Amino acid sequence: MKTGRRSRSQVIADDVRDLERLGYAQQLFREMGGFSNFAISFSIISILTGAVLLFGYGLKLAGPVINSVGWPVVSLFTLCVAASMAELASAYPTAGGLYFWAFRLGGRTWAWITAWLNMVGQVTITAGINVAAATYLVGAVTRIAGASPDVAVPLFGSATSWYFQLTVMVVLMVPQVLINVFGIRLTARLNDFSVWWHIAGCTVIVALLVFFGTHHNNLAFLFSRVTTVTPLVAASADLGGRTAPALVIADLTVPSPLFALIPGLTALYGAAPLLLVFVLGLLQAQWTYTGYDASAHVAEETVMARLNTAWGVFLSVAVSAVVGYVLLLVLTWTIPRGDVAAAANDPYPVLHIAYGNLARGLGHVVAVIIGGAMWLCGLASITSMARMWYAFARDDGMPGARLLKRVHPCLRTPVWAIVITSALAVAITVYAAAYTVVSSISTVTLYLAYVIPVYLNWRNRRRGAAST
DSSP states (O other): OOOOOOHHHHHHHHHHHHHHHOOOOOOOOOOOOOHHHHHHHHHHTTTTTTTHHHHHHHHHHTTIIIIIHHHHHHHHHHHHHHHHHHHHHHHOOOOTHHOOOOOOOOHHHHHHHHHHHHHHHHHHHHHHHHHHHHHHHHHHHHHHHHHTTOOOTTTEEEEEOOOHHHHHHHHHHHHHHHHHTTOOHHHHHHHHHHHHHHHHHHHHHHHHHHHHOOOOOOOOOGGGGOOOSSSSOOOOGGGGOOOOOOETTEEEEEEOTTHOOOOOOHHHHHOOOOOHHHHHHHHHHHHHHHOOHHHHTTTTBBHHHHHHHHHHHHHHHHHHHHHHHHHHHHHTTTOGGHHHHHHHHSSSHHHHHHHSSSSSHHHHHHHHHHHHHHHHHHHHHHHHHHHHHHHHTTOOOOOTOOOOOHHOOTTTTTTTHHHHHHHHHHHOOEEETTTHHHHHHHHHHHHHHHHHHHHHHHHHOOOOOOOO
């Protein structure tokens, strides 16, 4: 008997039946193909956002070795997590993603814990992406305009004012929210464009620095360890005059009771051995590798969801690992005069490298490429965040679920979930040191949410093997 290829409508009908077997009706518009599904996770990982924004953080703690060795180490372990998540995404292609997997594998309690970790992580990572993009864009625009970094700004005082940067963040997010509200089709196309923007952008930056850069360090420099910050200070004025050890995280000084509870911890941090500062510096790579669960959260809008969602999760990490490593090696190799301290302590270390190596016009090109990537990253993050909150609200898992689970009858998008979660992302950045805090919170909460269903799957298999 002769059979032809199934039509798109037949494939979508199969996807709808799959979703119904999992207990849900098709409400969202199923439009995304495999490339678009991959594109949303790749855009949220955004090597031109995380790796660029925390470039100086890693350099301060461990020096060039954090890029040459730290990135591939984190990439390898992240690929293992992504492969495990891809397996589950194929088995349960729903917008709930992680928490639904946890429910099927471990029950309501595990699902509830996973959902809240994931929701907190989604909001904090969206906040971190957009507030960092705002800070970066203010710095990039002042450099392009040839103005002082603290140029006067009416009503706000100067461009370095936190509330001015917060206002810029809101301006960036308004079109992101509107695009998400008015349909997945436009969002998907912009995410597709984002992939090519990132890959072409990285290629251009690498080519400019390799062929036109004026500073090329030797290869041994890539594996050198240069610590320019001690992750501990002896006393903190924040304790009302009492002296106590405190952690230094980026520009924050954080008192910690652990120094009094754990013998030898103060001496360890004070000595700053390579292993310690190397592990602390891995936040640069680990924060970059967040958000790739987005492919699962748009499963109900993806055609051939079982296949495309799984590959979207895995390939977004794999492609980012390769492209990101090349970018980081070249950026590190071209640090002007090998001066790690100058690059690490510049508020915009990648721009410091670009303008220190290239003609002013070419430096502007690098600045624009990075700024565009950050905006596209924020757009994709809002898409994923809103779908996660919508899915949990659909299961009545949170206060205000009736409002959050509404889908616009014409646009077929979760409008209230998009608007409310975006407002929350802005609200948590009112605190002036928010970027470092939300970066850390999003990394911890998202990876806990990633690991729970993977652990439950492993546990169930082990129990099954033991009972046979």
